[in-house]
Amino acid sequence: MDEELHERIREVVRAVPRGRVSTYGDIAARAGASSPRVVGKVLSEDGHDLPWHRVLRSTGRPAEHIARRQLELLRAEGVLAEGDRVDLGEYRWRD
DNA sequence: AGGGTGACCGTGA
DNA sequence: ATCACGGCCACCC
Numbered sequence: 001m002d003e004e005l006h007e008r009i010r011e012v013v014r015a016v017p018r019g020r021v022s023t024y025g026d027i028a029a030r031a032g033a034s035s036p037r038v039v040g041k042v043l044s045e046d047g048h049d050l051p052w053h054r055v056l057r058s059t060g061r062p063a064e065h066i067a068r069r070q071l072e073l074l075r076a077e078g079v080l081a082e083g084d085r086v087d088l089g090e091y092r093w094r095d
Numbered sequence: 096a097g098g099g100t101g102a103c104c105g106t107g108a
Numbered sequence: 109a110t111c112a113c114g115g116c117c118a119c120c121c
Contacts, residue, residue, distance in 0.1 A: 001117095001118060001119085033117090034116080034117060034118095035115090035116045035117045035118085036116085036117095037116065037117055037118075038116095038117065038118070041117090041118065041119085
């Protein structure tokens with residue numbers, strides 16, 4: 001995988017403001033990644049030191065295996081979820 | 096070379 | 109609202 005792209009993706013994730021969320025697709029677009037899948041890949045293996053919990057699927061729901069933890073972290077910074085779904089219309093990050 | 100596997104996405108039923 | 113599909117891309121057998 002292109003090292004350049006890898007860093008750009010980390011960069012964009014790091015730029016998501018506290019109390020806001022983004023999606024794999026948005027991150028991919030901003031970082032110039034060819035597919036949202038690449039973003040998930042980067043976060044899974046090199047996202048521990050990033051605000052990875054601010055990245056959700058386009059549905060506003062987190063990926064299954066990390067859902068509990070993720071929603072907990074979001075709640076801690078003021079992002080409330082209805083069940084397991086975050087309202088993107090309200091919290092989605094756009095400059 | 097070819098098939099399987101994901102922290103994915105949009106569309107259509 | 110949910111589900112299946114096809115498309116997507118990097119990796120690893």
